Amino acid sequence: MIPITKPTIGEEEIAAAAAALRSGWVSQGPRVAEFENAFAAFVGAEHACAVSSCTTALHLALLAVGVKPGDEVVTVSHSFIATANSIRYCGALPVFVDIDPETFNMDPALIEPAITERTKAILCVHQIGMPCDMASIMTIAERHGLPVIEDAACAIGSEIRIDDRWERIGKPHGDIACFSFHPRKVITTGEGGMLTTNNAEWDSRFRLLRQHCMSVPDTKRHASAEVIFEGYPEVGFNYRMTDLQAAVGAVQLGRLPGFVEERRALARTYGALLSEIPGLGLPHEPAWARSNWQSYCVRLPPNCDQRHVMQQMLDAGIATRRAIMCAHREAAYPAANWSCAARAGGRCDCEAGTCACLRQSEVAQETAIVLPLFPGLTGEDQERVGEALARALTD
Numbered sequence: 001m002i003p004i005t006k007p008t009i010g011e012e013e014i015a016a017a018a019a020a021l022r023s024g025w026v027s028q029g030p031r032v033a034e035f036e037n038a039f040a041a042f043v044g045a046e047h048a049c050a051v052s053s054c055t056t057a058l059h060l061a062l063l064a065v066g067v068k069p070g071d072e073v074v075t076v077s078h079s080f081i082a083t084a085n086s087i088r089y090c091g092a093l094p095v096f097v098d099i100d101p102e103t104f105n106m107d108p109a110l111i112e113p114a115i116t117e118r119t120k121a122i123l124c125v126h127q128i129g130m131p132c133d134m135a136s137i138m139t140i141a142e143r144h145g146l147p148v149i150e151d152a153a154c155a156i157g158s159e160i161r162i163d164d165r166w167e168r169i170g171k172p173h174g175d176i177a178c179f180s181f182h183p184r185k186v187i188t189t190g191e192g193g194m195l196t197t198n199n200a201e202w203d204s205r206f207r208l209l210r211q212h213c214m215s216v217p218d219t220k221r222h223a224s225a226e227v228i229f230e231g232y233p234e235v236g237f238n239y240r241m242t243d244l245q246a247a248v249g250a251v252q253l254g255r256l257p258g259f260v261e262e263r264r265a266l267a268r269t270y271g272a273l274l275s276e277i278p279g280l281g282l283p284h285e286p287a288w289a290r291s292n293w294q295s296y297c298v299r300l301p302p303n304c305d306q307r308h309v310m311q312q313m314l315d316a317g318i319a320t321r322r323a324i325m326c327a328h329r330e331a332a333y334p335a336a337n338w339s340c341a342a343r344a345g346g347r348c349d350c351e352a353g354t355c356a357c358l359r360q361s362e363v364a365q366e367t368a369i370v371l372p373l374f375p376g377l378t379g380e381d382q383e384r385v386g387e388a389l390a391r392a393l394t395d
């Protein structure tokens with residue numbers, strides 16, 4: 001059986017976790033701080049703040065830029081549900097725009113018509129590691145004075161060309177970038193997330209909010225020779241990462257460049273192997289983007305039964321997944337819980353499960369699948385995947 005993915009965890013990660021356990025400090029402590037510093041240096045950001053997941057990172061990012069109940073945030077439906085959920089946590093309304101069918105990312109041309117006087121932020125997604133068009137998104141955001149949050153859950157190690165320089169996602173190119181260390185992503189801490197920003201005030205805000213807005217953190221009280229009483233001026237959250245996770249994350253981060261290099265080689269091999277299958281759509285990497293290939297996503301030929309192809313491949317011992325979901329088609333998102341550009345202007349009567357404005361998102365959900373890709377996948381495995389896919393498409 002070839003799985004869809006497999007975390008690469010070795011003796012070094014195990015030793016790091018054991019050392020954290022032996023240290024006697026297992027909650028958020030010195031190892032979290034070290035991981036944050038290493039992460040900030042890696043992506044080129046001034047600040048990095050570790051949290052419990054990318055979902056909680058997105059929530060804190062939206063709160064920091066001031067998203068409140070009744071506000072609107074322009075984003076995509078075509079993403080993991082956490083993207084839209086983080087907006088709902090703030091009591092705000094996601095306004096979904098469609099994707100560019102070539103890259104599966106937010107189509108910048110559709111952002112402006114979705115902006116209303118209630119819009120407070122743009123939340124874009126570097127879907128499955130493919131950078132979205134930050135240059136175009138930032139031009140629009142600046143024109144409207146809107147902060148941009150990047151859902152970079154899958155995009156650690158991906159790069160984007162800005163002014164003829166290649167920079168890592170997370171520098172950030174918007175105002176705040178949010179990362180995930182879930183095992184489906186390129187590096188893992190079991191569960192975990194990170195916020196990067198160049199705004200010191202927002203970074204302080206993340207640090208307060210992740211720890212119940214406690215005025216003096218436990219690390220400081222622990223180190224103090226004097227008795228200190230902490231205060232709680234606001235309602236915050238427990239969104240902390242543990243030192244156990246950070247110890248594993250620091251090792252994984254060191255191995256990341258090697259992981260990305262291997263993933264890029266695997267993606268090139270798939271490209272050569274699968275280009276011979278008639279009608280199959282291969283991933284498109286714009287000239288200004290370098291994906292980390294968190295997932296390898298192909299588009300099945302028109303009129304092809306997605307479930308049937310996936311079942312045929314499963315029967316042949318190969319796991320696949322539907323590529324990306326659409327939040328607006330889920331029961332958690334009845335029409336009252338989201339909007340679209342046309343609806344904001346009073347011109348769309350989208351029903352549950354379908355919206356004319358989100359046609360490309362819906363088609364992508366119905367026609368794209370992801371293939372196994374992880375460090376350690378062999379050329380022989382990839383040939384088997386290619387053969388099984390070709391056979392499933394002719395059956």
Ligand SMILES: *Cc1c(COP(=O)(O)O)cnc(C)c1O
Nearest residue numbers: 053054055080082153180181182
């Ligand atoms: C995985 C993912 C998330 C959620 O990450 P967690 O760390 O599991 O909370 C959010 N957005 C996107 C696009 C994702 O792929």
